[in-house]
Amino acid sequence: MSQKNFVDVHETPPISRLLPLSIQHLFAMFGSTVLVPILTGLDVATALFTSGIGTLLFLWITKGKIPNYLGSSFAFIGPIITVSQAYGVGTALLGCLLSGLVYIIVAAIVKKAGVKWLDRVLPPVVIASVIVVIGLSLSVVAVDMATKVTVDGQSHLSLTSIEISLVTMIVTILAAVMLRGFFALIPILIGIIVGYLYTLLRHPDLIDLNKVVEAKWFVGFSGMFHDHFKFGEVAAVIGNPSAWVAALIIAPVAFVTLAEHLGHLLVTSKVMDRDLMKDPGLHRSLLGDGIATSLAAFIGGPPATTYGENIGVLAITRVYSRVVIGLAAVCAILFAFVGKISTLLMTIPTPVLGGVSIILFGIIAAQGLRMFVENKVDFSNKRNMIISAAILVTGIGGYKISFEGATFWQAFLHNLTIDNIAFATFLGIILHVILPGKESAMGEAHREAQS
Numbered sequence: 001m002s003q004k005n006f007v008d009v010h011e012t013p014p015i016s017r018l019l020p021l022s023i024q025h026l027f028a029m030f031g032s033t034v035l036v037p038i039l040t041g042l043d044v045a046t047a048l049f050t051s052g053i054g055t056l057l058f059l060w061i062t063k064g065k066i067p068n069y070l071g072s073s074f075a076f077i078g079p080i081i082t083v084s085q086a087y088g089v090g091t092a093l094l095g096c097l098l099s100g101l102v103y104i105i106v107a108a109i110v111k112k113a114g115v116k117w118l119d120r121v122l123p124p125v126v127i128a129s130v131i132v133v134i135g136l137s138l139s140v141v142a143v144d145m146a147t148k149v150t151v152d153g154q155s156h157l158s159l160t161s162i163e164i165s166l167v168t169m170i171v172t173i174l175a176a177v178m179l180r181g182f183f184a185l186i187p188i189l190i191g192i193i194v195g196y197l198y199t200l201l202r203h204p205d206l207i208d209l210n211k212v213v214e215a216k217w218f219v220g221f222s223g224m225f226h227d228h229f230k231f232g233e234v235a236a237v238i239g240n241p242s243a244w245v246a247a248l249i250i251a252p253v254a255f256v257t258l259a260e261h262l263g264h265l266l267v268t269s270k271v272m273d274r275d276l277m278k279d280p281g282l283h284r285s286l287l288g289d290g291i292a293t294s295l296a297a298f299i300g301g302p303p304a305t306t307y308g309e310n311i312g313v314l315a316i317t318r319v320y321s322r323v324v325i326g327l328a329a330v331c332a333i334l335f336a337f338v339g340k341i342s343t344l345l346m347t348i349p350t351p352v353l354g355g356v357s358i359i360l361f362g363i364i365a366a367q368g369l370r371m372f373v374e375n376k377v378d379f380s381n382k383r384n385m386i387i388s389a390a391i392l393v394t395g396i397g398g399y400k401i402s403f404e405g406a407t408f409w410q411a412f413l414h415n416l417t418i419d420n421i422a423f424a425t426f427l428g429i430i431l432h433v434i435l436p437g438k439e440s441a442m443g444e445a446h447r448e449a450q451s
Contacts, residue, residue, distance in 0.1 A: 006318035009272075011069055013321060017182050021319055022187035023329035026335075028176040028309040028360065029071040029328075030345050031145075031353040036072035036302045041089070043228045043300060044346070045219065045336045047072050050301030052332035053326065054292030058304075061288035064282045064322040067314060068268060069329070070292050073305035075257045078285065079250045080302070087246040089234035094243060095250025096297035102254035103261075103290025106342025111283035123442045126428040127266050128371035129388045133395030133424050141396070142361050145354025160203055161351040168195030168355030174178050176316055176359075185317045188356050196354035207347050216339035223335060230300025254293075257305055259422035261289055264306040264427045270367050271315045312360030315367060381440045395424030406430060 006385065007013060013021060028050070037047040043269060054070040096424035133185040146165030151159040172191030179294070183190065198207055199308040265285055276285070285306075292304040314320055335342045379385050393399075398420045432438065 007321050007324075009065055009322045011321055012321065012323045015091070016326060017081070017185070018324065020182075020186050020322075021317070021324045022190055022331060024186050025069055025310050025313055025325060026318075027192050027330040027348070028188055028215075028313050028356070029069050029307050031350070032074070032307070032309065033071035033349065034171050034346060036074060036077060036374045038075055040302060041084060042302055043230070045224065045228045045342060046230070046299060046301040047229075047296075048332045049191050049224070049336040050292075050299055050340060051295035051304065052329040052336070054296055054304040055297070055329035056334075057292050057323055058285075058288035059326055060160050061291065061330075062284045065279045066265070066268060066285055066288075067272075067275055067320045067322050067325045068276055068285075069306040069308040069310040069325055070289065071307045072302040073257055073293075073309075075260065076250065077251055079253055081284075083246060083249055085207055087243065088237070089230065090237040091235045091243045091246045091300045093297045093300060094229065094237055095247035096303045097294045098247055098251040099254040099303055100290045100294030100297065103253055103258070103286050103293060104420055105368070106254075106258060107283045107286035107290060110286060111281070115277045115282050120438075121429045122266075122431060123432060123438070124371060124375035125377050125384045125387055126391065126432055128368045128375070128377065128426075129391035129428060130263050130386070130395070130421070130425050131267050131270065131368030131371060132365045133261075133368075133391060134267060135361045135363070135368065135443075136223055136396045137398065137420055137424075138308060139396075140360040140363075142354055142357035146358060147354070149350075164195060164199050164203065164206075164349060164351035165358075167198050167356035168192070168352045169358055171195065172356055172359050185319055187316060188360070191349065191359075192352055195355055196348055199349045199352060203349075206349050211346065212340055212344050212347065215343040219337050220340055220377055226337075228300070231247075231298065233300060255349065255422075257303075257422075258286070259425040261306060262285065263421060263425060264308060264311060267308070267311050267316065267367055268306075270371055271311060272320055288291075295323075307366055309357065309360050310444065312363045315363045316359070342348075378440060379402075381437070383437045383440055387435070390431060391428040393423045394427055395420050401425055420432055 007427075014016065033047055033051050034044045037044050050073045052067075055068075058066070058068065058070050064132070078101070079095065080092045082094055106108070137207050144155065147157060147162050148155045150156075168191050171194045172187050174192040176185035179187070179190075196207075225231075262282070265276055265282065276282075289304060289306065296302060296304050310325075335345065377384055377388075379388070
């Protein structure tokens with residue numbers, strides 16, 4: 001560890017600290033990453049494998065300068081289910097593969113055009129508002145995980161869930177604030193372990209360890225290729241023109257997730273206090289995400305995306321080491337082959353994950369508020385207030401546009417939903433572009449730097 005108050009991307013923590021720090025990232029992403037394949041009918045082990053491989057590729061393509069973890073994307077859940085039911089899993093996966101190619105094409109355009117245009121359309125008042133939205137729009141998900149239980153498909157308030165999540169959240173907060181040294185760097189891991197043990201002691205019926213006992217120790221490469229990977233599904237439809245037409249139903253989702261990717265990169269830049277858009281560059285992060293998405297789809301896993309949960313871990317711990325993220329990715333790959341470990345991770349109670357998610361998502365929102373302060377954004381200016389208000393309310397309120405049921409648009413955008421984060425980002429950019437007085441949106445800090 002250096003004398004700085006953070007561990008930089010090129011630094012490696014001591015071996016005794018490296019594994020716990022990596023496992024913490026693995027736990028942070030695990031619940032969401034395995035939920036997507038469960039909902040879409042894809043394979044959980046494959047999703048773990050592709051998230052690990054995708055993260056390693058992303059680190060390599062971004063020169064190890066962006067310590068983001070890539071997990072399963074929620075934006076594709078609806079389209080995958082719809083296309084799978086109508087045209088088969090192979091066609092849905094082909095559509096996901098094409099979405100990755102959209103990322104790659106946009107990355108090439110960004111490399112050619114540069115990112116200076118982003119400075120003009122994404123001033124601090126827009127960026128900071130979007131970052132707040134990214135954190136707080138997920139608050140409903142975190143609170144539902146922490147307070148509710150699902151019975152026969154219906155969600156109900158549960159005092160047991162509230163009890164478990166509160167214990168987990170309080171332990172996480174105390175670990176982050178009161179512990180010193182290495183233990184102060186792993187508050188999420190400590191919170192999850194204590195929450196799990198507390199549940200095991202107080203509510204053992206919520207954890208089914210019989211599944212762990214029954215699970216295989218090792219799946220093996222032949223087992224993964226035969227029982228989990230779906231190379232043949234995509235290969236079987238590549239030569240079918242009608243499958244390509246149907247797959248194009250999914251491809252436009254990439255334009256929605258591009259906005260999410262941009263937001264996450266802005267948050268990571270803020271957390272690390274450096275301009276990742278320029279070094280290593282937005283084009284590299286888009287390329288890494290696109291290749292990871294296409295590779296995941298070809299193997300049979302869900303599309304990849306950078307994870308807000310893991311960015312929250314970066315913000316809490318201030319450990320940005322690419323080795324930590326890389327080891328977390330390697331662990332995910334190994335766990336895909338070790339049945340008992342992956343099954344054990346799936347027994348982590350939802351309220352435990354909800355308790356830590358409240359902290360992680362809140363930290364992201366706090367980074368946006370910090371950006372307002374540091375850039376001295378003037379909210380006595382009506383223009384700034386209106387732009388920020390529109391972004392915050394549409395984003396946090398869950399304003400979405402769905403083309404489902406719209407006969408004319410379904411021919412082109414079947415079952416496409418522009419989610420709240422993407423919509424809020426687009427709205428903020430449009431308002432900034434069309435409203436006069438653009439200089440006020442840059443913030444007082446920017447004007448002072450220019451003078």
